Amino acid sequence: MPSLSPARRVAFDILTLVEDGAHSTDLLHERTAALDGRDAGLATELVLGVLRRQPQLDYLAGHFSRRDPAHFDLEVLLALRLGIYQMRYLERIPPHAAISESVEMVRRARNRSATGFVNAILRKVTREDVRWPGRAVELCMPQWILRSWEEAYGEDAATAIAQAALEAPETYLRVPAGASAPEGADATAVPGCWRWPKGPAPEGFRVQDIGSQSIVPLLGLEPGQRFLDLCAAPGGKSLQAAETPIRGVASDRTLARARDVAAQGVPTVVLDGTRPLPFPVGLFDRILVDAPCSGTGTLARNPEIRWRIQPEDLDNLHERQVKLLRNALKCAAPGGRVVYSTCSLERRENEETVAEALQGVTGWRLERSHYRLPGSEPGDGFFAAVITST
Numbered sequence: 001m002p003s004l005s006p007a008r009r010v011a012f013d014i015l016t017l018v019e020d021g022a023h024s025t026d027l028l029h030e031r032t033a034a035l036d037g038r039d040a041g042l043a044t045e046l047v048l049g050v051l052r053r054q055p056q057l058d059y060l061a062g063h064f065s066r067r068d069p070a071h072f073d074l075e076v077l078l079a080l081r082l083g084i085y086q087m088r089y090l091e092r093i094p095p096h097a098a099i100s101e102s103v104e105m106v107r108r109a110r111n112r113s114a115t116g117f118v119n120a121i122l123r124k125v126t127r128e129d130v131r132w133p134g135r136a137v138e139l140c141m142p143q144w145i146l147r148s149w150e151e152a153y154g155e156d157a158a159t160a161i162a163q164a165a166l167e168a169p170e171t172y173l174r175v176p177a178g179a180s181a182p183e184g185a186d187a188t189a190v191p192g193c194w195r196w197p198k199g200p201a202p203e204g205f206r207v208q209d210i211g212s213q214s215i216v217p218l219l220g221l222e223p224g225q226r227f228l229d230l231c232a233a234p235g236g237k238s239l240q241a242a243e244t245p246i247r248g249v250a251s252d253r254t255l256a257r258a259r260d261v262a263a264q265g266v267p268t269v270v271l272d273g274t275r276p277l278p279f280p281v282g283l284f285d286r287i288l289v290d291a292p293c294s295g296t297g298t299l300a301r302n303p304e305i306r307w308r309i310q311p312e313d314l315d316n317l318h319e320r321q322v323k324l325l326r327n328a329l330k331c332a333a334p335g336g337r338v339v340y341s342t343c344s345l346e347r348r349e350n351e352e353t354v355a356e357a358l359q360g361v362t363g364w365r366l367e368r369s370h371y372r373l374p375g376s377e378p379g380d381g382f383f384a385a386v387i388t389s390t
């Protein structure tokens with residue numbers, strides 16, 4: 001009996017778990033660790049590619065089977081998505097390998113009766129062009145998200161954002177002032193941020209997206225200042241801020257993922273930032289509120305978010321964000337600065353959050369805000385608002 005290759009076994013298992021609510025990036029990190037580099041690369045490409053292209057793959061599964069894929073068993077649907085993705089979107093996979101491995105996935109999932117069905121459908125798959133049934137399938141983005149971006153940024157920018165979410169994200173390294181960038185890295189417009197064009201990141205350098213690295217400079221940190229990073233985990237921005245000799249505190253609801261921050265000697269506090277904060281009023285010169293958000297600026301990296309997030313989730317996030325920002329403002333020193341940021345592209349989580357948090361608050365004003373939009377600027381999408389004392 002043919003056996004399933006390690007990359008496809010891991011990809012199939014991860015896609016099954018993602019259907020149950022798990023995060024693809026976390027699982028890829030865990031489950032590709034034991035694979036060799038080539039298998040890890042293929043598993044990553046398969047998982048993220050299938051999640052990004054899901055509506056096109058399901059449309060093609062329906063097109064080649066002449067059935068509604070909504071009625072397929074999950075293991076059949078996933079085996080078809082994986083098979084069609086390899087046969088139509090990848091260049092180097094022989095079709096017979098893609099077909100036999102998808103058949104094997106269904107057999108391994110103990111659905112023997114469906115093996116012939118999967119085999120027959122995949123044998124019909126060609127690379128001929130198809131007409132997608134609409135923009136949501138063509139751009140692989142839920143209609144409501146596209147509409148929200150079209151209203152906020154216009155149709156061309158919305159298309160560019162969605163197209164950027166179909167590509168694998170580039171790798172960026174953090175290179176603190178005084179350290180040398182590795183050979184082959186390209187300088188970027190963000191100080192200390194270097195693009196790494198060569199595959200796996202070199203040892204000794206922290207990977208941090210360019211959009212993420214663009215936030216800390218907005219704080220204008222100066223040596224000796226008291227700094228609070230209210231939502232610090234996993235800690236990329238806290239570590240970047242600590243490159244300046246400040247008196248920093250990193251807090252979060254959970255710091256389990258922020259071990260590097262504590263290891264760098266930055267004091268850490270576990271707290272719920274929506275509740276009154278355990279710091280004196282006006283203590284901090286600079287505060288960063290890098291709030292929990294929908295993450296719609298990171299869809300190239302976290303592709304399943306777009307299939308999970310619902311419009312009503314934005315209201316819940318907005319409420320939490322307003323509380324976090326209001327609490328932060330109470331701890332900011334007169335003459336200080338608070339930066340509110342998210343990796344969301346949704347106005348509800350950004351402009352509307354800042355406006356509501358500032359309502360009725362004296363002594364603080366919105367100085368400026370801006371978006372980094374994927375497709376227009378490199379890296380993840382981000383929003384940042386700089387709030388200063390009046």
Ligand SMILES: C[S@@+](CC[C@H](N)C(=O)[O-])C[C@H]1O[C@@H](n2cnc3c(N)ncnc32)[C@H](O)[C@@H]1O
Pocket residue numbers: 212230231232233234235236237238251252253254271272273274290291292293
């Ligand atoms: C966007 S992430 C922060 C990323 C981080 N600043 C970095 O650069 O690595 C948002 C963080 O908010 C934290 N968070 C969510 N709800 C919170 C709350 N009520 N109080 C404090 N932190 C919270 C989450 O645990 C998560 O780590």
